[in-house]
Amino acid sequence: MNTILSRLILKEWITSFLGSCLIFVFLVSIANIVSEVLRAVTTLQDVLLNHILTLPMWLGKIFPVSAMTATLFSLNKLQRRNELIAIFACGHSRFAFFGTLTYAAIFVSLLQLFTNSVVRPYAERQKKEWLRDGGIHFRKHDKTPTVKTSSGGNGRVWYRNDSYYCAFTAFDKARAELRDVTLFYYGPDYKLTEITWADRVTYQSGNTWLLTAGETLYSLQNKNFSTSKNFLFQKATLLERPSDFRDLDSEISELTLIKLYRYILKIKRLGINSAEYEAILYERIASALICLIFPFIATGAIFNPNRRQSSFGKSVVFVLVFTGIFWLAYSACMALASSHKLPPLAAVMAIPAGCILYLLLMFYRHRKIS
Structure with a gap:
């Protein structure tokens, strides 16, 4: 019975997650494409190609929010059809429900880690090559390298004059x-x-x-x-002058997680301050941790499964406000880490740690409801 109920929960959650991702991708795509078409004289093909190469960056923000809205909408759907209260009436505990939700959270977390560590660096490399070979309009907005170098993660950096x-x-x-x-x-x-x-x-x-x-x-x-x-x-x-090496940092975003870690170790051995690069490394890891946390933020309906006693509108407002505050605070912490005003690990992990504390308090408050 528990297996059947877990499959039902996962099915509703995954359906809501995919739907949320598609909606957010559609909204971001429309906004970016329309703004580029209105701003510049360029071909639609260039606009679409630029958007495709930029999309992995947006996915890093879409996945966590989609994971939270997936929990919100899947629980609301189960609640409206009285399936949520029926699930608990069949003996499926809240603890088992959270266990099922954990599998979904791990899946999204791994997807986020793969996107930020592999897909996004690959897209950054392809975009740089495209800007060098074509993309005349976008070269005005994305500066081409003054010094064309090899990747920092492949050993030494080379350039020719x-x-x-x-x-x-x-x-x-x-x-x-x-x-x-x-x-x-x-x-x-x-x-x-x-x-x-x-x-x-x-x-x-x-x-x-x-x-x-x-x-x-x-x-x-x-x-x-x-x-x-x-x-x-x-x-x-x-x-060359120091300003000519400004684009060397842009290559850092092209490194996979392992290569970025090796590069940080290398510059540490040389005595160079690596705080800015460590912030990038920790941000990739923290974004996966965020995807592991966000699905549990909107789980209030689990402790109040009766649809007459819960307000979906209030839950939606809470999710929107929470998301806005989270990303503002997280972006501020990232800026402090990059400017060496806070230790990178403390700055990047502070907000996710706060979310974990919130979840622990919520679980402690409802500890008597099993």
């Missing part, structure tokens, strides 16, 4: 400094002429950078043996 290649491990924005740098200089005939290694390359002014603790190999294009020179400090002229 007119007379040299540069490879480095990380860029410290606070100090305007490149770490673990190798410069490969080549001549007009594209033959390698000089290689310079340096622990740090710090911006001075104009196009002047200061190389610290390194070595240079000269005359590599000649048939004779090259000469080397060790240095503690040495000035070099690079065509």
Whole structure:
């Protein structure tokens, strides 16, 4: 009997969840597409492609809200047909009901984690390639990289200029400094002429950078043996400025969860402040935790299954107000974490922890109703 009732509950919940997702995706799609069409002179094909590549970002916000509304609407449907009170009359306890709801919450949580850790980074990479190759209008709103680099998670970051290649491990924005740098200089005939290694390359002014603790190999294009020179400090002229590396951070969003974690470990070893990147990592994990919590927020009807004694309108208002307050507070905490004003883990997990506390208080209040 319990298996049949659990299937009934899951069926209603999943149906409501899919319906909520479709409605929210439809609303977001209409709003984005109409705003882009009205704002710019571009083809409908470009607008649709840009929206598709941006949609995974919106799904990260749609899934938690859909999970909460799925609980709200599925319980209301069961309540209107008197099925909810019948379920409990058959001996299906509230504890068993929450256990069934937990399976649904775990499913949405894993879906959210997969979307933020795999699908969204893939969409970000595809969007960047599209902006480089086409998407002329959208390039005005999404700045193309000044320095075109490889992914930060695949080892060292590489870029090419007119007379040299540069490879480095990380860029410290606070100090305007490149770490673990190798410069490969080549001549007009594209033959390698000089290689310079340096622990740090710090911006001075104009196009002047200061190389610290390194070595240079000269005359590599000649048939004779090259000469080397060790240095503690040495000035070099690079065509880039710190602002040219601003788009390096945009590549962080293209990293999967594992690669992002490895990248954070790497820059920590170099002594670079990784708080901003840790906030991104914890946010991906916290968003999955939120999907695990939200389905239980709107479960008040479980403790009051009689449809005459509960108000669906009040529940809807509560869900809307709660969602608005949650995302405002969560966004504020993320901003504080990114600006190094709060520890990343504490800032990102504070609001989900508050939601867990609310659920514990709700369960404690109704502890006598089994």
